Amino acid sequence: MSLINKEVNDFKVQAYVGNDFKEVTKKDILGKWSVFFFYPADFTFVCPTELEDLANKYEEFKKIGCEIYSVSCDTHFVHKAWHDASATIKKIQYPMLADPTGALARDFDVMIEADGLAERGSFIVNPEGKIVAYEVIAGNVGRNADELLRRVQASQFVAEHGDQVCPAKWQPGASTLKPSLDLVGII
Template sequence: MSVINTEIKPFKASAFKQGKFIEVSEADLKGKWSVFFFYPADFTFVCPTELGDVADHYEEFQKLGVEIYSVSTDTHFTHKAWHDSSETIGKIQYTMIGDPTGTITRNFDCMRETMGLADRGTFIVDPEGIIQAVEITAEGIGRDASDLLRKVKAAQYVASHPGEVCPAKWKEGEATLAPSLDLVGKI
């Protein structure tokens, strides 16, 4: 079952952000764009490359009014230990949510039940808390933050321009499409 166009389910979790432990819930997301970036585990291999890539683009996401939430089934304590011990993870300024019960991971339907670990899942959530985009990759396939940034821009564009859609490879400032009977079979 797809979670596209569904509202995120209520949750409350402990997280690590900029040297502090904080509490995060679905109420914190209302009114702004969010990205939930699930990954299998701290202190691993592909995960730090992905999280570091998102950290390198965090300022760009912030300029778009987007908050990033990384989530794994590790605890917020583990996130702090990883942040303190890894140069790559140490540059992260966004919120790192601990989900040791797997509640949030299951809410987004990206739990590998036999392992108790999250899949590599990326979810773009609009200001109303509705999931607008989903990407799930297999364990060994890392994601690209610049493509995520492009998808966020497309989602924001479509949300603010009813009646227009963004074609494949669309980049900010490029032409969009206005679906109509006249376009059928002409693209």
């Protein structure tokens, strides 16, 4: 079943952000664009490369009004320990959500029940709290923050310009398509 247009359920989790612990709820995500970036676990191998890639692009996400939330089934205490122990993770400025019960991972349908871990899933959530784009991939393949940023920008563009669609490799400022009767079978 597709998760497109699924509204994120109410949630309340602890996060590690800005060298502090903070509570994050569904209310915090409403009214702005969000990316939920699930990864299997702290203190692993592929995950820090992805999280660093996102950290390096975080200012660009913020400039377009999009908050990043990395999420694993670790506790906020483990997030802090990883932050304190890793030069790579110290670069992270976005909230690292703790999901030790797997409630968020289950809501986004990325929970690996047998392992108590989340799949690698990237979800773009609109200001109404609905999933508008997502990707779930194997645990041994890292994701690309540039492509995720491009997808957020395209999602924002089509939300603002509902009569247009973004073609493959679309970038802000590039031409879009306006569906017409001639294109009906193509979309």
